[in-house]
Amino acid sequence: MTPNISNVDLCIIGAGPAGMAAALEATNKGLSVALLDEAPRPGGQIYRNVQRTTPALSAILGPDYVHGAQLADQFTAGAAAYLPQAVVWHIEATEPGYRLSYSLNGASHTLDAKSVIAATGALERPMPLPGWTLPGVTTAGALQILLKSSGTVSDDLVLVGHGPLLLLLAAQLVAAGYPPRAIVETVPMAKYWKALPHLPAALRGWRYLLKGAAMLGKIRKAGVPFYGDASDITLEGEAHLTAVSFTAGGKRQTLETSNAGLHHGVVPNQQVSRLMRCAHRWHPSQHAFVPVLDAYGETSNLDFYVAGDGGSIRGARSAEWAGRLTALRIAQKSGIAVPQKDINHFQRKLNEDAAARPFLETLYAPAAQALSPNDNTMICRCEEVTAGQIRRAVADNAPGPNQVKSFLRTGMGPCQGRMCGLAVTALVVEGTGRTPDEVGYYRIRPPLKPLALSELAEYEPAAE
Amino acid sequence: MPTKISDLLIIGGGLHGCASALFAAHHGLRVTLLEKDSIGRHASGVNAGGVRRLGRALPEIALSCRAMQMWRQIETIVDDDCGFHSVPQIKVAENDDDLAFLTERVSQLAETGFSHEQMIDRQTLRAFLPNVSEHCVGGLHSDDGYAMPYQTTAAFARKARALGVSIHEAEKPHHIVCENTVWRVETNSGSYRAKSLLNCAGAWGGEIASQIGDHAPVEAIAPLMIVTQRMKPFCTAVVGTARRPLSFKQMANGTVVIGGGRLGHADLDTNRSDISFAELRHTARTASDIFPVMRKAVVQRTWSGIEGRTPDSLPIIGRSLRHENAFHAIGFSAHGFQLGPAIGALMADFIATGTRPPELAPFTLERFDAANIQPERK
Amino acid sequence: MYRRLTPVSAPIDFTFEGEIVQAQQGESLAAALMAQNLTPFRTTPVSDSPRAAYCMMGICFECLVTIDGQPNRQACMTEVRQGMKVTRQRGAA
Numbered sequence: 001m002t003p004n005i006s007n008v009d010l011c012i013i014g015a016g017p018a019g020m021a022a023a024l025e026a027t028n029k030g031l032s033v034a035l036l037d038e039a040p041r042p043g044g045q046i047y048r049n050v051q052r053t054t055p056a057l058s059a060i061l062g063p064d065y066v067h068g069a070q071l072a073d074q075f076t077a078g079a080a081a082y083l084p085q086a087v088v089w090h091i092e093a094t095e096p097g098y099r100l101s102y103s104l105n106g107a108s109h110t111l112d113a114k115s116v117i118a119a120t121g122a123l124e125r126p127m128p129l130p131g132w133t134l135p136g137v138t139t140a141g142a143l144q145i146l147l148k149s150s151g152t153v154s155d156d157l158v159l160v161g162h163g164p165l166l167l168l169l170a171a172q173l174v175a176a177g178y179p180p181r182a183i184v185e186t187v188p189m190a191k192y193w194k195a196l197p198h199l200p201a202a203l204r205g206w207r208y209l210l211k212g213a214a215m216l217g218k219i220r221k222a223g224v225p226f227y228g229d230a231s232d233i234t235l236e237g238e239a240h241l242t243a244v245s246f247t248a249g250g251k252r253q254t255l256e257t258s259n260a261g262l263h264h265g266v267v268p269n270q271q272v273s274r275l276m277r278c279a280h281r282w283h284p285s286q287h288a289f290v291p292v293l294d295a296y297g298e299t300s301n302l303d304f305y306v307a308g309d310g311g312s313i314r315g316a317r318s319a320e321w322a323g324r325l326t327a328l329r330i331a332q333k334s335g336i337a338v339p340q341k342d343i344n345h346f347q348r349k350l351n352e353d354a355a356a357r358p359f360l361e362t363l364y365a366p367a368a369q370a371l372s373p374n375d376n377t378m379i380c381r382c383e384e385v386t387a388g389q390i391r392r393a394v395a396d397n398a399p400g401p402n403q404v405k406s407f408l409r410t411g412m413g414p415c416q417g418r419m420c421g422l423a424v425t426a427l428v429v430e431g432t433g434r435t436p437d438e439v440g441y442y443r444i445r446p447p448l449k450p451l452a453l454s455e456l457a458e459y460e461p462a463a464e
Numbered sequence: 465m466p467t468k469i470s471d472l473l474i475i476g477g478g479l480h481g482c483a484s485a486l487f488a489a490h491h492g493l494r495v496t497l498l499e500k501d502s503i504g505r506h507a508s509g510v511n512a513g514g515v516r517r518l519g520r521a522l523p524e525i526a527l528s529c530r531a532m533q534m535w536r537q538i539e540t541i542v543d544d545d546c547g548f549h550s551v552p553q554i555k556v557a558e559n560d561d562d563l564a565f566l567t568e569r570v571s572q573l574a575e576t577g578f579s580h581e582q583m584i585d586r587q588t589l590r591a592f593l594p595n596v597s598e599h600c601v602g603g604l605h606s607d608d609g610y611a612m613p614y615q616t617t618a619a620f621a622r623k624a625r626a627l628g629v630s631i632h633e634a635e636k637p638h639h640i641v642c643e644n645t646v647w648r649v650e651t652n653s654g655s656y657r658a659k660s661l662l663n664c665a666g667a668w669g670g671e672i673a674s675q676i677g678d679h680a681p682v683e684a685i686a687p688l689m690i691v692t693q694r695m696k697p698f699c700t701a702v703v704g705t706a707r708r709p710l711s712f713k714q715m716a717n718g719t720v721v722i723g724g725g726r727l728g729h730a731d732l733d734t735n736r737s738d739i740s741f742a743e744l745r746h747t748a749r750t751a752s753d754i755f756p757v758m759r760k761a762v763v764q765r766t767w768s769g770i771e772g773r774t775p776d777s778l779p780i781i782g783r784s785l786r787h788e789n790a791f792h793a794i795g796f797s798a799h800g801f802q803l804g805p806a807i808g809a810l811m812a813d814f815i816a817t818g819t820r821p822p823e824l825a826p827f828t829l830e831r832f833d834a835a836n837i838q839p840e841r842k
Numbered sequence: 843m844y845r846r847l848t849p850v851s852a853p854i855d856f857t858f859e860g861e862i863v864q865a866q867q868g869e870s871l872a873a874a875l876m877a878q879n880l881t882p883f884r885t886t887p888v889s890d891s892p893r894a895a896y897c898m899m900g901i902c903f904e905c906l907v908t909i910d911g912q913p914n915r916q917a918c919m920t921e922v923r924q925g926m927k928v929t930r931q932r933g934a935a
Contacts, residue, residue: 038900038919039919040921045899052868056847056848057847090741092738123897123899123901124901133891133893133904134892135881135882135893135894136881136894137896138895138896138897138898139897141898142896142898142899145873145918146844146873146876146898149868149873150846150866150869150873150874150876151847151848151866152844152845152847152876152877153844153847154844154845155844176847177847239881239882240882240892258843259844269901277736384886384888384891397618397622399502403502406614406615407615409717412691412764414693414764414903414906414914415901416764416765418901419901419902445739445766445767446741446766447763447765450693450762450763450764451762451763452761452762452763453751453759453761453763454752454760456741456744456745456748456763457749457752458745693934694887694935695934696934696935717887717888718887718934760912760913760935762935
C-alpha cells in the first residue's frame, strides 16, 4: 500500500512522548503533520505497548506509565498521519525544507516536509564490562521492554550499575513478585558527597526525589541485597552467563545467576542529528554529546528540530513539554498566531522539571569501570574490537574516532556505531588528552538503518 | 628570523603527496608537507581501494604498470602491507557488443606492446566468478588487486616521517608566492619556504594551481560507494563491466564494496560530500544484475569523498607553465589510487633531477588551454 | 531464567530451529524466544561467538535471526506471526 502523503508542513520522527505531544500540538494549530515511527504501536520506549497493557501490568508498572496511555490515545485519535513500522533511512535538506526517505513494508518512499522534528529519544549509555556480550546479559531498559510488552521477567536477575531507571525497574520487579537477586551498584561514596550541594536545588523537583525515595523504600523492604561502590565487575560464562563477580566492601564476591541487567544512564540518540551534520557539544554533567539547540529546540539546521531525550536527558514529562513547545514554535514561524503565554508555559514546565537534574547527574555519573575498561573488554560488539586494540590504534596516531574506524572497523558493523561510539570517543580522549568536543564522534552516513539492496534498486524518489 | 628553506614543499597529504615526500626524501631532499585537514582525509583515504591496470586509458598504462610492480613489493617501500591483496580484476561482458568492445581494446593494447589484459570466455568467466549471472558471456581479465586506502596513505606518511619529512596537518595555505626563486607559503599558523613546490592538493589542486598562475581545470566530484553487511564468500575477484559503471568486490571479511561512476555532490569549502540515493539505486541494480545473490544483500552504509576530475579524466602531472620550480600532480579523476606509489617515485625523480620521466609525458598542463602554450617561464 | 508472569492468552505458534514455540500475540520474536529461554539467537561472523538479544529496541543488532529464509532480521523489531520459521544465524548471512 503506497502511503498517500507526500508533502507536509511537519514531519515528526518518533512516537514517544515528545513526538506524540508535538503531533497533537501541531495539528491543533492547523499544520499538516506526518509522524513516522519504526515500532508497530505508539509509545516509544518509555510507554512501550501502553495501549495494549493489562490492568495487572499497569499496577506493576506504575502511574507514570499509565499517563502514557492517555497521551497515546489522544495521538492515535488525532489528525496527524501516523505511519507505524516506517523506518527513516535518509534525510536530505531540500532548502527549503527536507526530504525523508523511509522504508515501509519492504518498499522505500520519500516524504517532503517544511520542518522536521527528530524525537528519536535516548539509548542506554554503553556499559562495556568483561563478558557483557554473553547471552543472558541485557540492558535494564531491555528488561523493562520485556516486562511492558510481554509481561515477562527474570527470576534470578542481578542488576549492575546505577541510576533512576535501574531503581525503577527493581521496584517494578518487586511489585511483580520477582525482586532482583541483587543490585550491584557502581556509585562511589565520593559521589554522594559530590552530589550533596545540588540537593537544595533538587528539592524544587521534589516530586522526582519523592518518587526515588519511594522506589528505594520498596526495594529495601523486599530485602533485595545492595552491594555498593562495586568495582572490577566481570560477567562470567561460556555460551551463556553463569555468574557475576565483583569487589565490594573490600571483598571479592560471586553471584551465580543466568541473567544480568546493566545500566548506568541513558544518553541522547545522536544518529539523526549527526546524519544532518547538526552542531553538537559535549554536555559535561550528562557525560554525553547533545545537539546544540535554541530555546525552542531548533538545531543549527534551519527548520530542523530535536525534542525530547534526543536533545538532552530530561525524562518523559519534559519530553512532552519539549514536543509541545517546539510544535508551537514551528506553527508560529509558519505565520500562525500563537500566544506567547502558551510558549512561556511550556518553557516554565521544562525549567521546573529540570530542577532535580544536576543532583541526579552528579550522583549518577557514568560508572568508572565502564568509562575506562580494561584492555580485554570488547568495545565494538559488532566487529569484536577490544579496548586494548583501540588504545593501541590511538597511540599509533589514530587522532580521532573516524581514523579508529578506518583502522579497526569499529562502528562499521550493523549497529552503525550506536553501541560503541561514545566508548570509542572516551578512549580517544583518554589516549590523546584532548576534550570530547575536540575529539568528536563518528561521522554518520546514510542509511540510518540497514537497507535491503533490492529495496534500494527499486527506490523511486518523487520528482523534485 | 627567516624560516628555514626546505628543498621541497608539498601541498596535500593524500597518497600522491605522501608518496612524493617519501621518494623525495630518498633522494636526499629536505621535504615539508602541508595538509589542510588530516593525512588521507579525502579521496586517498576513502576510495574503493582498487589496484588496477585493467581498463585504464591508454596514456596511463605505462605509469600503471610501473605502479603495479611497486604494489607487489609495497612492504619494502613502506614497511606495511597496506592491506594489498593480489586478485584478478575482471570486466564482465554481458552481450556480444560488450565482447566486441573488449576484444578491440585488447588489440589496441597489443599494438602498444601491452598484454596484461586477456579475453576470457563464458566458461573461464565462471571459473573465476561461479556466481555471476547466467546472461554474462565472457570478459576481460588482468592480474591486479586491491588494498586498504587509509592504511596505505597512513603508511606512506609514517615512512616519510621516519625518513625526516616534516608533515604538518591542519595547515591550509592561504597565500603562495615565489620570491627570488624561493617559494613562501603562508598558513594561519606559520610561514614555510622551499626551493621547489609540488601541488598534490587533489580536488583543491585547481585552486592551488591558480594561486601560482597556472590554469588547471579540476572539478570537485563525490564518487559514491555502498558497503553491505557481511555475506558468505562468493566472489574473490574485483569485478566491473565492459560498459556499465560498476566496481564490485567482496572483502575478506565478507562485506561487499560497490562503487563505480555514480556521483553525489561535493563542496570544496565545507569538506562535505553528499550521498545521492537516486544515483545509488542504479549501482544497486547493476550489482544485482551481475550477481543475483546480491538480492539478499543489505546496505550497511554508504560513503563518499571529494575527488578531483579533469575534463578528459586524465591527471594533470608536470611542471608549472609559469615557474621552473613548481610542479603539479592532481586531477586523478577517481582512478589515482593505484598510480600513487609510481607518481611518488617519478615526481621525486623529476624534481630531483630536472628531467621528466617518459611515463609522465601524456599528462602535461599544456593540453588544456591554448593560452598556456606560450608562457613566460620565470 | 526468564518467565512469563501470566500464561499465554492469545497463542501464536512458530518454529525455532525446527521446534514449535508458543508466543503471545503482539509480542516481538525476541521476547517470545527469551520467554522460553531459547538461546543463543546467533553466532557472530567474526569469531563464531554466541549472542542473544541485548537492548530489545533495535539499537544493538545482536538479536539477528533468519526468518523464512531472510537473514539479518532483528528479532526485537519483528512481531511474531503464525507459522514463521526462525533459525539461528550462523556467522555471515
